[in-house]
Amino acid sequence: MxxxxxxxxxxxxxxxxxxxxxxxxxxxxxSYETACEARKSAFRDWESARQTAAEIKWDAVNHLDQHLxxxxxxxxxxxxxxxxxxxxxxxxxxxxxxxxxxxxHSIIKSKVMTGEEIHINEALEKAAFDVVESDLGEFxxxxxxxxxxxxVFPAMHLKRGEIxxxxxRELGTALTEDPEELTMIARxxxxxxxxTADVGISGANFAIAETGMISITENEGNARxxxxxxxxxxxxxxxxxxxxRLRDLALFLPMLATAGAGQALTCYxxxxxxxxxxxxxxxxxxxHVVLLDNNRTQLLADKxxxxxxxxxxxxxxxNVCPIYRSIGGHTYGTTYQGPIGSVITPHLRGLxxxxxxxxxxSLCGACTQVCPVKIDLHHHLLHNRRNAVIDKPVxxxxxxFAIFRSVMNRPKLYRFCxxxxxxxxPLHRLVDGTRLDPARGWTQTRKLPRIxxxxxxxxxxxxx
Amino acid sequence: xxxTLFIPCFIDLCHPNVGMSIVQILEQLGHTIDYPEELTCCxxxxxxSGCWDEARDVAVKVVxxxxxxxxxxxxxxxxxxxxxxxxxELFQKTGCEQAAKSVANKTFEFSDFLVTKLGxxxxxxxxxxxxxxxxxxxxxxxxxxxxxxxxxLSHVRDLELLEMSEAETCCGFGGTFSTKFPMISSAMxxxxxxxxxETGAEYIVSNDSSCLMHLQGLLDRQGKPLKTIHLAEVLxxx
Amino acid sequence: xxxxxxxxxxxxxxxxxxxxxxxxxxNNLLQVVSEEEAAPHIHEWxxxxxxxxxxxxxxxxxxxxxxxxxxxxxDSLEDLNAQITEMAxxxxxxxxxxxxxxxxxGDKLGLPVCSTDEGYEASDLESCDVGITxxxxxxxxxGSVLVTARSAGGRALSVLPPHHIVLAQRSxxxxxxxxxxxxxxxxxxxxYPSFISLITGPSRTGxxxxxxxxxxxxxxxxxxxxx
Numbered sequence: 001m002x003x004x005x006x007x008x009x010x011x012x013x014x015x016x017x018x019x020x021x022x023x024x025x026x027x028x029x030x031s032y033e034t035a036c037e038a039r040k041s042a043f044r045d046w047e048s049a050r051q052t053a054a055e056i057k058w059d060a061v062n063h064l065d066q067h068l069x070x071x072x073x074x075x076x077x078x079x080x081x082x083x084x085x086x087x088x089x090x091x092x093x094x095x096x097x098x099x100x101x102x103x104x105h106s107i108i109k110s111k112v113m114t115g116e117e118i119h120i121n122e123a124l125e126k127a128a129f130d131v132v133e134s135d136l137g138e139f140x141x142x143x144x145x146x147x148x149x150x151x152v153f154p155a156m157h158l159k160r161g162e163i164x165x166x167x168x169r170e171l172g173t174a175l176t177e178d179p180e181e182l183t184m185i186a187r188x189x190x191x192x193x194x195x196t197a198d199v200g201i202s203g204a205n206f207a208i209a210e211t212g213m214i215s216i217t218e219n220e221g222n223a224r225x226x227x228x229x230x231x232x233x234x235x236x237x238x239x240x241x242x243x244x245r246l247r248d249l250a251l252f253l254p255m256l257a258t259a260g261a262g263q264a265l266t267c268y269x270x271x272x273x274x275x276x277x278x279x280x281x282x283x284x285x286x287x288h289v290v291l292l293d294n295n296r297t298q299l300l301a302d303k304x305x306x307x308x309x310x311x312x313x314x315x316x317x318x319n320v321c322p323i324y325r326s327i328g329g330h331t332y333g334t335t336y337q338g339p340i341g342s343v344i345t346p347h348l349r350g351l352x353x354x355x356x357x358x359x360x361x362s363l364c365g366a367c368t369q370v371c372p373v374k375i376d377l378h379h380h381l382l383h384n385r386r387n388a389v390i391d392k393p394v395x396x397x398x399x400x401f402a403i404f405r406s407v408m409n410r411p412k413l414y415r416f417c418x419x420x421x422x423x424x425x426p427l428h429r430l431v432d433g434t435r436l437d438p439a440r441g442w443t444q445t446r447k448l449p450r451i452x453x454x455x456x457x458x459x460x461x462x463x464x
Numbered sequence: 465x466x467x468t469l470f471i472p473c474f475i476d477l478c479h480p481n482v483g484m485s486i487v488q489i490l491e492q493l494g495h496t497i498d499y500p501e502e503l504t505c506c507x508x509x510x511x512x513s514g515c516w517d518e519a520r521d522v523a524v525k526v527v528x529x530x531x532x533x534x535x536x537x538x539x540x541x542x543x544x545x546x547x548x549x550x551x552x553e554l555f556q557k558t559g560c561e562q563a564a565k566s567v568a569n570k571t572f573e574f575s576d577f578l579v580t581k582l583g584x585x586x587x588x589x590x591x592x593x594x595x596x597x598x599x600x601x602x603x604x605x606x607x608x609x610x611x612x613x614x615x616x617l618s619h620v621r622d623l624e625l626l627e628m629s630e631a632e633t634c635c636g637f638g639g640t641f642s643t644k645f646p647m648i649s650s651a652m653x654x655x656x657x658x659x660x661x662e663t664g665a666e667y668i669v670s671n672d673s674s675c676l677m678h679l680q681g682l683l684d685r686q687g688k689p690l691k692t693i694h695l696a697e698v699l700x701x702x
Numbered sequence: 703x704x705x706x707x708x709x710x711x712x713x714x715x716x717x718x719x720x721x722x723x724x725x726x727x728x729n730n731l732l733q734v735v736s737e738e739e740a741a742p743h744i745h746e747w748x749x750x751x752x753x754x755x756x757x758x759x760x761x762x763x764x765x766x767x768x769x770x771x772x773x774x775x776x777d778s779l780e781d782l783n784a785q786i787t788e789m790a791x792x793x794x795x796x797x798x799x800x801x802x803x804x805x806x807x808g809d810k811l812g813l814p815v816c817s818t819d820e821g822y823e824a825s826d827l828e829s830c831d832v833g834i835t836x837x838x839x840x841x842x843x844x845g846s847v848l849v850t851a852r853s854a855g856g857r858a859l860s861v862l863p864p865h866h867i868v869l870a871q872r873s874x875x876x877x878x879x880x881x882x883x884x885x886x887x888x889x890x891x892x893x894y895p896s897f898i899s900l901i902t903g904p905s906r907t908g909x910x911x912x913x914x915x916x917x918x919x920x921x922x923x924x925x926x927x928x929x
Contacts, residue, residue: 009645016651028912042749049747054724062721065713072706078896084705136918137909155909163910179910183918190919195824211894221861221905221920228857228897229824239709246887250879251744253900254844264749264765265844265879267906268861268920270899277896281799281818282856287896293709301716307724322634326651360645362638362652363512364601374724385514401510401518408473408505408522418477433685441643445650446681449478456471456480460499 004333005356011331012360021157021328028156029319035262036316042264043254053255054374057310060209060242064300067209067242068291074212078274080287088118091292095120095201095234096127098288102232104129104198108190110216110223111135112203113151113313114236114292116335117348120201132193134222136186143170149329151336152260152315157328190222200226200284204237205312206252210245213273214289217256217266224268233284235272239291240300240309252312259372260314299347305380308343310373317367317377323360332357339367343380351388358384421451468498468533470526470571472543472673473505479673485696486539486574489587500529506546511554512639520554523564527551531563535581536571539696541603541672542639544573549606573603575671575695579612585619591701592622595693596665598656598679600672601634613671613695620698630659637678653682661690671695744880751843751877758842758875759928765845769903770916772925773845782927783810786834786867789925797822797830797862799855803869803929804834818855824862833863833921839885840870840928843878844902847926850890851897860901866921868901871929 002010015021040046060067072082085091091114099107107129109115121142124131133142137154141147143166148154155163163182167173173185202223204214214235216223227233243252249269257263276283300306318324318338329337334345334357342357358381367377389397407414433443442448454462467490471483487497503526511519526547530536538544548568555564578584597617603609617625636642636652643649657679660668668690670676676692683690751761759775766773776782783806790796790811797816798808808815816826827833835854837847847868854860860868876882886898905920916922 012645013647016647022651031912043747044750045747048743051725052743052747058721058723062717064717065710068713069710082706084709086705086708090705134919135909136907140909153909153912156912158910160910179913180915182910183907183915187917187919191828194919195828213894213898219905220907220918222918224857224861224899225919228861239713247744247880247883250883251748254748254879261908265846265900265902267902267904268899269902270897272897273894274896277851280851280856280896281821282858283851283896291709293712297709297712297716300713301719303719303721306721310724322636322652322655323648326648326655359513359641360648362601362634362636362641362649364634364638365605366601366632366634369605376724382512382514385512386516387514389514389516397513397515398518401513401515404505404510405518405521408507409525411502411504414504421477441646442681444646445685446646446653446678447684449474449677449681451477452480454480456476456483457501459480459484460501 004353007333008331008356008360011333012327015327015331022326024157024159025325025328028153029325032262032319036258039258039262039264043258049251049255050372050374053251053372054310056243056248056251057373058307060244061240061300061306061309064239064242067244068239071207071209071212071242072291074209075274075289078212078277080212080274080289083288083290085290086293088294091118091236091290091294092120092123094290095236096123098232098234099124099129099199102198102286104232106130106193106197107132107199107201108193108197108226108230109133109138109201110203110218110226111138112201112236113335114203114238115201116148117294118236118292120236132190134190134193134226135218136183136220139186139190140166147330150315150318151313194225194229197230199232199234200230201234201236202226204235204241205256206243206249207237207241208246208249208271209242211273213246213271215249216270216272217253217268219261219267221268224270227270227272227284228282231284232286232288233272233275234288234290236290236292239293239296240311255372256312256314259316259370295348299344302347304383305343305347307375308340308347308380310375311340311344312373314372316370316372320366320370322362322364322366339377339381340375343375343377343384346384346388351384352392355384355388358388415457418451418455425450466496466498466534468500468530468536470503470506470530470536470538470543470547471499472538472540474677475539475673476504478677479694482539482673482694482696485694485700486537488700489578489696490537493582493584498533503529506543508543508546509640511546511550516554520558523551523554524560527555527560527563527567530567533570535577536567537574537577538571539574540674541573541600541607541609542674544571545602545606547571573607573609573671575612575616576607576609579615585615587616587619587699589699589701590621591698593667594624594626594663594665595667595669595698596626596628596660596663597631598635598660598668598670598675599632600670600675603671604632609671616695616699617669623698626663626665628659628663628665630656633659635675635679637675639674642678649678650682653678657683657688657690661688666691668692669695669698745878748878748880749843755872755875758877759872761842762840762845762875765842766926769845771845771903772923773928774925775928779806779929782869782929783807785927787811793831795830796832796834797827797859798834799859801836803836803871807869808834818859824858827858827862830863832865832867833859834867834869835860837868837870837874838889839882840875840926841879841882841900842875846882846900846902848882848886849899849901850895852895857897860899861905861920864917864921865923865925866901866904868924868926869929870926875928
């Protein structure tokens, strides 16, 4: 069996050399960049907004127990059933039980990343339920039977031609290169599903403690239909989604839209505080909120990296990340890609299995610079590296750095090594860049710099 | 002023001219140079690999030697960030915590020292070429170096600065990352070189030799004519 | 012990060590904002809005143009009816709910009406050409329409038909988002509707090569009439 780290190396090496895919990502993200910058500058003070957002999220996460209790109590008081799941299995069981007890068959889903996290689609299909993704990008990747490429733009890696062929193959529709026609194909297919589905499953972007509501941000209207028409609505969300107060949304909604998609506000920002109420004409008869831990409390216990739970999943860190832009989303092999994924996956799914994601970074800090809630992302990658070594040292690396330490701390030994290095240089030319080259990690793609005939230390000594 | 100079290992070995240029500039400005020959590395390779114990063993020598310095000038944004930003964290809750903080407070990256600390912007240099500037990530984001090197370049005679669209994008070096993930690192470097080339510049200038070493390595391998040069070397040209 | 108690217990245990507030290590910025301190500031950082109602209308119009919302200022109910009648050519069936403004319009068209007031069949609503609703307020800052299950005839009326028409009054225009949330609290705090939505332009997607397409799943057209 291939381990995550081997898979990562294989996929990363292939993707990094796939110029076509890299060009596709660049062009998809370039319009985002322009729009995002314009939206930020429309804010009178984006930096203060970031600071306040970070502080509000700090409050939310550092008083999580109080806020969650308030959130759940408020929801329950208005007829919502709140469920608590410690892990993936429990969450899946809860959802399956709700569906079974309602004698439901068909399920419509709007975008829910926690659903990817608990592999809910596989579980539903295994139990012979009919489940359809309604977000256009998710619908496309579901038809392709692959994971989202980006947790905000799931089908970013595909060209319209590929989507057209996919629809032709899977839905029997005519080929077209027009994005509008392609969108309308999905619209027609899904319309029927909304009306006939028994259960709608959604995620949530925020959980408002004060009023007991979930907030869902979307552009297409698919989540609104998912939460309006089926007679049962299940919302699955991580416990870290809380915001203390309703009015906090006045800040978070425009910040999420700006950082996430370069929009002033996303098309639909909807709040759901219960099933259909006595004075209301529609809405589901049952509303279930499933709160998922799945090792988030473990991340919470790490006070240094706790701020990673501030994440509002805007995806800005992916969009600016030169690593993401070089290797693409699937290479990560995680639910959450990019810098935030590299930070939290070791906590959610095991440090030793996923520590390589923290090493696969130049620590450039572009992610931290754009994060709207000021998560110290690139420093957390460093912290994961340190924690991984403390937890289980890699002896080859330990040995390397033991030698490094001896050489750097002993001037005479250092000088001796420089001399040896100079002697080796002509020999190195014979193997330069080949499989025999001990410096192949560097020389495969780059020329090795030469040791100067006179080092700075030589120069200084001569001068004296 | 007595300036204690920290020359990182790769500059000592492969780019000694950078160090020599800095010595020349600082001496011309009337400062005395103190160069601790016994110091070679700030410990960053071990630190970035998660081996903080080994990093501390190397860094402690640096802290002990530099804690009484009047001011410390370092010839790299990346190693500068190590001293200024990461030493205080590395030595947190150790006997060296205070000394590390004191070192951090008086450490300046070379261009920052000239512009911010000394208020020097014109060194009378002449460099007749079209250049583009690469912002090293550690310098840019950990030390907030953006204007300082550009201010210095703007006073160099006959130099034409052409900004590239990807000036702030990482070049892909990233220390040990460059050899652990060479294909990703090189893909990023290729992007950087392409952006630099688009400007029509003849040189990529930076205040970080480590980034330049990586970029030059790529350019040489691919036989491209674009050259790299450290800011200090530009400032001593005439 | 219930799973709720297990999770809350793990949270309490995790929080016994306190974490630094972001941004406070480097620069000694303000204390963590308390409710009283944060709220009055949020509007200062968001995009600028003008002082007067005229500024607000101009901004709403500008945002509408960008969003491809069809925004129309009308002088009177007669004017409103005339414009809607003109739009109605080709409509076979409309959907609406009862309300002061919707009542003044719906009956005049002489078309079959699907009213959501007493419940409806989803397929019936889906077959309508337009959904006509009222709203809670308009937000100049973002060009948004705030609707709730109570003000706009439920959850689906404003999203299922291919064209959504909003009828609003000039007095319903608010400057910014904080004002819109303040209005919600003021109006509903004792008993919130189960559904609240800020609608900002017609439904859209960019999921195919980041190219904007209107009418992904919700309405292709959004018309806002302001009396």
